[in-house]
Amino acid sequence: MSSTLLHPPVRPEYERDPDPVGALAAELPLSILARIWRHGWLRKSVILLALAVVWELMARWQDNDLLLPTFLNTATALAGGIASGELLANVGVSLSVLLQGYAAGVLGAFILTSLAASTQLGRDLLETLTSMFNPLPAIALLPLALLWFGLGQGSLIFVLVHSVLWPLALSTYAGFRGVPETLRMAGRNYGLRGIRLVLHILVPAALPSIVSGLKIGWAFAWRTLIAAELVFGTTSGKGGLGWYIFQNRNELYTDKVFAGLAMVILIGLLVENLVFGVLERISLRRWGMQR
Numbered sequence: 001m002s003s004t005l006l007h008p009p010v011r012p013e014y015e016r017d018p019d020p021v022g023a024l025a026a027e028l029p030l031s032i033l034a035r036i037w038r039h040g041w042l043r044k045s046v047i048l049l050a051l052a053v054v055w056e057l058m059a060r061w062q063d064n065d066l067l068l069p070t071f072l073n074t075a076t077a078l079a080g081g082i083a084s085g086e087l088l089a090n091v092g093v094s095l096s097v098l099l100q101g102y103a104a105g106v107l108g109a110f111i112l113t114s115l116a117a118s119t120q121l122g123r124d125l126l127e128t129l130t131s132m133f134n135p136l137p138a139i140a141l142l143p144l145a146l147l148w149f150g151l152g153q154g155s156l157i158f159v160l161v162h163s164v165l166w167p168l169a170l171s172t173y174a175g176f177r178g179v180p181e182t183l184r185m186a187g188r189n190y191g192l193r194g195i196r197l198v199l200h201i202l203v204p205a206a207l208p209s210i211v212s213g214l215k216i217g218w219a220f221a222w223r224t225l226i227a228a229e230l231v232f233g234t235t236s237g238k239g240g241l242g243w244y245i246f247q248n249r250n251e252l253y254t255d256k257v258f259a260g261l262a263m264v265i266l267i268g269l270l271v272e273n274l275v276f277g278v279l280e281r282i283s284l285r286r287w288g289m290q291r
Contacts, residue, residue: 041273053071056072065254065255067254069258074259075262076255077259087263093239094226095267097156098221104161105221106164106168108161108169109172109213117176133162138162138224139227139228142228156225156228160221160225164220167216170213175208184201184202214276219268222264230245241264244260245257248260
């Protein structure tokens with residue numbers, strides 16, 4: 001055996017002088033900017049501002065308000081629609097129908113997944129129904145909805161329930177299946193069966209999947225409602241936001257069309273950040289279930 005292996009070389013020690021105070025002071029503003037940039041609302045605001053600038057530049061380069069109005073013209077039309085109350089009235093009609101359909105879809109998904117988590121027949125029923133109806137676009141059911149429920153809120157609620165029910169049921173059931181067996185056994189040891197086991201064990205453990213399903217269901221419901229209103233828009237004699245877009249498109253008020261689309265986006269951003277953001281903070285992040 002060689003002497004190198006018996007006595008390996010020792011790395012020489014060295015001293016390093018500390019950085020001067022002036023260098024640390026020079027780096028201080030960068031650390032402040034980095035801390036400010038950590039705020040999510042600021043980063044998202046910068047992204048939205050950049051998109052608005054790109055929109056304005058493209059519209060000015062296109063130079064045709066009929067095809068693409070500028071961001072400033074759209075913002076003016078949006079402010080005018082809000083000030084007159086016309087746009088807000090259409091938003092109120094759409095949100096009223098949306099909440100009814102969304103609530104019914106959530107209730108139906110909870111019933112189906114509770115049955116699937118409790119019985120083998122419920123699992124077979126859920127898997128069969130989701131395989132049949134989840135690939136079916138909600139907008140394709142509009143003709144049947146018109147025949148069955150007429151031109152009114154019933155037709156819109158029907159397609160909304162379809163758009164919410166299946167993705168939420170699949171996401172919730174996937175969360176239930178991912179619950180560790182030890183938690184299930186702990187619940188059974190405490191005498192929990194059926195719906196009590198679902199409420200006290202499965203729902204808290206599968207909460208991340210449930211919240212994700214709620215967000216997906218909301219997005220599906222919102223875009224399905226706008227598309228449905230674009231097709232047969234009025235509900236009980238009142239027009240929704242999709243009908244507002246459709247009417248202004250027929251009258252060639254393109255700035256109002258973009259204002260309606262901007263309102264759809266704004267409502268989506270508000271719901272995503274205020275409703276679901278708050279829900280995640282008070283549940284998932286608070287309990288350490290999400291970073």
